[in-house]
Amino acid sequence: MEDALPKLPRKTGRPLSFDRDAALEQAMLLFWRHGYESTSLSDLTAAMGVTPPSIYAAFGDKRRLFLAAVHRYLSGPVTAETIIEGAGTAREAARQLLEGSAIAFTGTQTPPGCLLASGAISCSAEAADVQAELAALRGGIEARLAKRIARGKTEGELPGGTDAEALAGFVMAMIQGLSTLARDGASREKLLRVAANAMLAWPSGPSA
Amino acid sequence: MEDALPKLPRKTGRPLSFDRDAALEQAMLLFWRHGYESTSLSDLTAAMGVTPPSIYAAFGDKRRLFLAAVHRYLSGPVTAETIIEGAGTAREAARQLLEGSAIAFTGTQTPPGCLLASGAISCSAEAADVQAELAALRGGIEARLAKRIARGKTEGELPGGTDAEALAGFVMAMIQGLSTLARDGASREKLLRVAANAMLAWPSGPSA
DNA sequence: CATCTTCCATAGTGATCAATATGAAACAAT
DNA sequence: ATTGTTTCATATTGATCACTATGGAAGATG
Numbered sequence: 001m002e003d004a005l006p007k008l009p010r011k012t013g014r015p016l017s018f019d020r021d022a023a024l025e026q027a028m029l030l031f032w033r034h035g036y037e038s039t040s041l042s043d044l045t046a047a048m049g050v051t052p053p054s055i056y057a058a059f060g061d062k063r064r065l066f067l068a069a070v071h072r073y074l075s076g077p078v079t080a081e082t083i084i085e086g087a088g089t090a091r092e093a094a095r096q097l098l099e100g101s102a103i104a105f106t107g108t109q110t111p112p113g114c115l116l117a118s119g120a121i122s123c124s125a126e127a128a129d130v131q132a133e134l135a136a137l138r139g140g141i142e143a144r145l146a147k148r149i150a151r152g153k154t155e156g157e158l159p160g161g162t163d164a165e166a167l168a169g170f171v172m173a174m175i176q177g178l179s180t181l182a183r184d185g186a187s188r189e190k191l192l193r194v195a196a197n198a199m200l201a202w203p204s205g206p207s208a
Numbered sequence: 209m210e211d212a213l214p215k216l217p218r219k220t221g222r223p224l225s226f227d228r229d230a231a232l233e234q235a236m237l238l239f240w241r242h243g244y245e246s247t248s249l250s251d252l253t254a255a256m257g258v259t260p261p262s263i264y265a266a267f268g269d270k271r272r273l274f275l276a277a278v279h280r281y282l283s284g285p286v287t288a289e290t291i292i293e294g295a296g297t298a299r300e301a302a303r304q305l306l307e308g309s310a311i312a313f314t315g316t317q318t319p320p321g322c323l324l325a326s327g328a329i330s331c332s333a334e335a336a337d338v339q340a341e342l343a344a345l346r347g348g349i350e351a352r353l354a355k356r357i358a359r360g361k362t363e364g365e366l367p368g369g370t371d372a373e374a375l376a377g378f379v380m381a382m383i384q385g386l387s388t389l390a391r392d393g394a395s396r397e398k399l400l401r402v403a404a405n406a407m408l409a410w411p412s413g414p415s416a
Numbered sequence: 417c418a419t420c421t422t423c424c425a426t427a428g429t430g431a432t433c434a435a436t437a438t439g440a441a442a443c444a445a446t
Numbered sequence: 447a448t449t450g451t452t453t454c455a456t457a458t459t460g461a462t463c464a465c466t467a468t469g470g471a472a473g474a475t476g
Contacts, residue, residue: 013422014472035330037246041464051425052465062464113330121329121388122243122321135392166401169389173402176388177381180329184343186377193374194381201409221452222442249434259455260435270434417476424471432463441454446447 020058023048028069033111036066036120037127063130066119070134073115080141090152091202093145094171098198101175102191105182117179142172159203167203174198228266231256236277241319244274244328245335271338274327278342281323288349298360299410301353302379306406309383310399313390325387350380367411375411382406 026047030039041062045052059065074080080097087093105113116138120131146168152158178191186194234255238247249270253260267273282288288305295301313321324346328339354376360366386399394402 012420012474014424014474015422017424017472033330034332038330038332038335040332040462042462053426053467054424056465057423117388118330121391122241122246122326124242124246124248127246138388138392163401163405165398166405169394169398169402170382170405173385173389173406174378174381176385177383180325180346180384181377181381183329184346190373190377193371194377197371197374197378198381198406198409200411201406203408220444220450222454223452225442225454248432250432261437261455262453264435265453420473420475422471422473425469427466427468429464429466431465433461434459436457436459438457439455441452443452444450446449 016058018048018050018054023050023055023058024065024068024072027065028072028115029111031066031069031119032073032113032115035118035123036130037123039066063127066130067133070115070119070137074137081144084141084144084148087148089157090145090149091157091199093148094167094202095199097145097171098174098178098195099192101178102182102195103188105179106186106188106191112185113183114175114179117176118183138172142168145171162203170201171198224266226256226258226262231258231263231266232273232276232280235273236280236323237319239274239277239327240281240321240323243326243331244338245331247274271335274338275341278323278327278345282345289352292349292352292356295356297365298353298357299365299407301356302375302410303407305353305379306382306386306403307400309386310390310403311396313387314394314396314399320393321391322383322387325384326391346380350376353379370411378409379406 026049027044030043030047034043041052041055044062044065045055048055050058055065059068078100083096083100084093087096101114104110116134120127120134123131146164149158149162149164149167153160153162153164174195178195181194182191234257235252238251238255241247242251249260249263252270252273253263256263258266263273267276286308291304291308292301295304309322312318324342328335328342331339354372357366357370357372357375361368361370361372382403386403389399389402
């Protein structure tokens with residue numbers, strides 16, 4: 001095995017004077033709290049401890065910095081994808097998604113709510129492409145969940161009449177709603193009860 | 209009965225050259241689509257057909273114009289309040305709220321989604337008060353619904369063990385989520401199926 | 417050492433932001 | 447017609463927006 005270098009070092013030139021990943025994390029936290037358009041470059045430079053030219057050299061522009069922050073946000077060890085593919089049943093996948101959201105949206109070290117859900121809900125026409133990219137990410141998760149639900153139908157976990165599209169949309173809508181409740185100040189305990197309540201809508205068995 | 213004048217006329221001075229209510233409606237539609245902070249004054253003046261000084265004379269500032277638009281948005285003949293108080297059961301109130309939301313969020317003559325749900329989700333620190341006012345409006349609706357659910361428990365419509373707070377939060381979260389689904393392009397027909405799916409989580413009867 | 421490459425810090429770009437100063441215009445009252 | 451009041455259109459305010467031009471600093475390479 002080769003040496004596991006922490007960052008692949010530049011061959012030449014002045015070295016980076018800041019930790020790119022730590023700076024990106026600060027940007028993520030700021031975008032998480034205030035959203036894409038309401039986070040200004042001067043907010044970002046202050047939080048990241050990096051001057052504007054360095055930000056632009058390292059990340060491109062504000063849009064690409066935001067997308068990099070969203071990518072980082074979604075690239076933990078546990079993602080929606082790993083939950084959906086790893087759960088034993090579609091029901092268990094949905095339950096873990098909802099419970100995990102309730103917990104993740106009420107962390108004490110992070111802003112309330114969800115960056116993917118709240119980062120670019122309403123924005124100007126100029127930011128329509130960023131809004132569309134987040135919508136596509138949400139749509140991808142929903143499509144994966146719908147597929148998992150459809151598999152549950154074929155495997156007999158779910159009734160044949162189950163509307164996979166509506167059920168996946170329902171779970172996604174709940175996650176969006178949990179984000180808003182969290183941003184409005186709801187406690188983790190309440191969000192968990194709301195999430196548990198949502199699971200009551202899950203089809204009960206392979207009958208009908 | 210006095211003469212029902214369409215607008216109480218000024219006693220003196222140059223008359224208003226624009227329809228205040230029509231201008232407010234245009235502002236509402238713009239805020240509805242782009243949210244509070246991402247709607248600029250120049251966007252507003254263009255859509256309302258009114259110059260900046262007239263807007264400030266008629267509505268105060270951008271913040272009060274937005275709140276006036278939200279008030280107008282919420283003050284139709286059918287409101288969350290009339291639905292909650294008018295429905296025969298808490299269940300019927302929830303069903304009407306969800307179905308009404310699915311329809312209202314996918315109107316062809318209005319922007320997708322909900323102004324109250326999406327107008328100020330993530331915003332800068334300067335707009336925190338506006339965000340808080342919308343949160344308070346949402347909280348008021350949720351509290352009313354929770355009260356109606358609690359009444360359903362005492363009247364035997366709902367099981368004694370029903371968690372009124374969680375159930376009301378669940379309905380509110382669903383409405384928030386329906387708004388995002390609509391903004392992401394979901395059809396009215398899909399939203400209605402998602403809303404119907406959500407109603408499956410409703411407690412079934414006065415047992416347990 | 418000199419040279420090359422890359423990054424940093426300072427300062428500033430034009431554009432747009434919300435909000436206004438100014439004075440003329442439009443009405444009622446006299 | 448004159449006065450008083452209110453609204454109008456025009457132009458602009460200082461602040462902030464995302465972004466960058468410039469030149470020196472920091473390292474590797476020779």
